[in-house]
Amino acid sequence: MTKAKIAVVGAGLIGLSTAVCISDSMPNCSVTVIADRYTPNTTSDVAAGMLIPHVFPGVPVHQQKQWFRETFDYLSGICNSSQASEAGIHLVSGWQIFKTVPEEKTPYWSDVVLGFRSMTEKEMKKFPQHKFGQAFTTLKCDCPPFLHWLEKRLKENGGRVHARKIEDLWELHSDYDIVVNCSGLGSRKLMRDREIYPIRGQVLKVRAPWIRHFIRDGDGLTYIFPGIHDVTLGGTRQKDNWSLSPDPRTSKDILSRCCALEPSLHKAQDVKVRVGLRPARSAVRLQKEVLVRGSEKLPVVHNYGHGSGGFSVHQGTAKEATRLIKECVVALEMSRWKAKL
Numbered sequence: 001m002t003k004a005k006i007a008v009v010g011a012g013l014i015g016l017s018t019a020v021c022i023s024d025s026m027p028n029c030s031v032t033v034i035a036d037r038y039t040p041n042t043t044s045d046v047a048a049g050m051l052i053p054h055v056f057p058g059v060p061v062h063q064q065k066q067w068f069r070e071t072f073d074y075l076s077g078i079c080n081s082s083q084a085s086e087a088g089i090h091l092v093s094g095w096q097i098f099k100t101v102p103e104e105k106t107p108y109w110s111d112v113v114l115g116f117r118s119m120t121e122k123e124m125k126k127f128p129q130h131k132f133g134q135a136f137t138t139l140k141c142d143c144p145p146f147l148h149w150l151e152k153r154l155k156e157n158g159g160r161v162h163a164r165k166i167e168d169l170w171e172l173h174s175d176y177d178i179v180v181n182c183s184g185l186g187s188r189k190l191m192r193d194r195e196i197y198p199i200r201g202q203v204l205k206v207r208a209p210w211i212r213h214f215i216r217d218g219d220g221l222t223y224i225f226p227g228i229h230d231v232t233l234g235g236t237r238q239k240d241n242w243s244l245s246p247d248p249r250t251s252k253d254i255l256s257r258c259c260a261l262e263p264s265l266h267k268a269q270d271v272k273v274r275v276g277l278r279p280a281r282s283a284v285r286l287q288k289e290v291l292v293r294g295s296e297k298l299p300v301v302h303n304y305g306h307g308s309g310g311f312s313v314h315q316g317t318a319k320e321a322t323r324l325i326k327e328c329v330v331a332l333e334m335s336r337w338k339a340k341l
Contacts, residue, residue, distance in 0.1 A: 002336070004029045004329045007172045009190075010182035010304070011035035011161065013044035013143070013314050016150035018182055018303055021318035022325060023157035029329065032176070033154065036165035039147035043184065046203060046276030047311060048225040048232040049088075049141035051075070052096070052216060053109045054309035058283025061108050067316025069112050074315040075139045085228075088145030092226060093137040094214030095119060097130040097261075102218060105132070113138045127261065130217075140214075141311055142227045166190065169291065173298050178328045180321060181302045184279035193285070196305050198277035200241035202250050204233040204258075206268035215261050220308070222257040224265070231268070233258040237308070239280075246273040281305030286317055288324050299328040 004026075008019040011033050023031045039045050053068050079089045091114070110116040119133035127133065151161060166172070169179050169190060187193045208231045216223040225232040233254055251273050259265045285305045291298040303321040306313065 004178060004332055005176045006031050006178045006180060006325065007176040008033045008180040008182055009035065009166050009169070009172075010184060010186070011038045011147075011151075012042040012182070012184060013047070013147065013150075013310050014184070014303055014306060014317070015180075015182035016147060016154065017314045018180055018318040018321050019159055020150050020153050020157070021315070021322045022180070023154055023159045025322055026326065026329070027157070029325075031154065031157070031159040033151075033159065033161045034164050034166060034172070035161075036163065038161070038163065039151075040144050042147070043276040043278065044147060044310065045143050046201065046274045047143055048203065048223070048234065049143045049146065049227075049311045050092075050214065050216075050223075050225050051113070051139045051141075051312045053107075053312045054220070054307065056281075056283050056307070056309065058281070064313065065108050065112070067313035067320075068109050070316035070319055071311075071313055072112050072139060075141065079139060083149070086145065087149040088142030088228060090140055090142075090228060091137055092140045092212075092214050093135070094216070095123065095127075095133050095135050096216045096218055097124075097127050097133040098218035099130050101132040105134075107134075110134075110136070129260075138214075140225065140227060142229065145228075169300060170293060170298065173296060177332055178299045178301065178325060180325065181300055182304055184304050184306075185277060187279075187285070187302075187304050191302070196279055196281050196285075197240050198242055199280045199307060200236060200238035200243060200275065201234065201278055201308070202236045202246060202254065202273065202275045204251060204254055205230045205272045205274060206233060206265070207231070207270040208265060208268040210264065211262065217261070222254075222261065224258050224262055230270075230272075231265075233265070233268075242277065244275050244277065246275055278307050278310075279305055280307035284313075284317055286320055286324075288328060299332070301325050301328060
């Protein structure tokens, strides 16, 4: 039987994780990742990589929880293995704090992370401007190492990577049987999808090795996320802002906000500014589509639009995309069989 040839467009977190998931579970297919940008030049490289879910308004909560649980369990397996250091995955404990008591004191994901509980009165004294807090342990991916690890894993499975800018998915029709679209914001042009828009994020990467606990303001704007080699300070959520140029005033504001939560950050060194454009939608686009041009057909599986929540759900959506790809392969084999009759 002829191997189905699959092209994955996009080499950020979603593209690489989906490609690896396909190659892990469908060894009889060939997988090629095609993108014009690879690590360290992807949007994913800017992300903090913390597994704290963001809400997708257009996705049922039970689906979001499933994606998060599958991702958390997958990364926990890596974290508990000899691959953890190379993949840049580690556990980190800390606090999520609120200036007003939230209506939902226990979020839907509380039983997925480790040791979730309300903060004690003694703990809250560290944050006198806040009224309520949650303590828990979660996972963090240091992004460039994790993307390198995924690419290495793909190649070990026989997959390939190819540097090329795709202007139209039909360019791939003659060489591939199925296309997986993980192009993020690129889908505005590739698919004429006007539902996807950028949310500009500016962060600081600093050296502050004494910071061991994460701190996240409940509004999601201010956060301190310690990694293996640096600490990510954030941030911004600027809808429909396409600028990739660092704003010095924003950097000053971020540092001021983070120092208000953790005064020792005034001593942080090697401050680097990074900017990325999150590919946001009301819901992740995770579906099959058959593009038709004359008598030609091109099966496409879409997996994009994760916004700020990609790291928290990437493995869950990769598994769902892989299931859809399997359906496409079955349909392809059926059409080939009928053509022989």
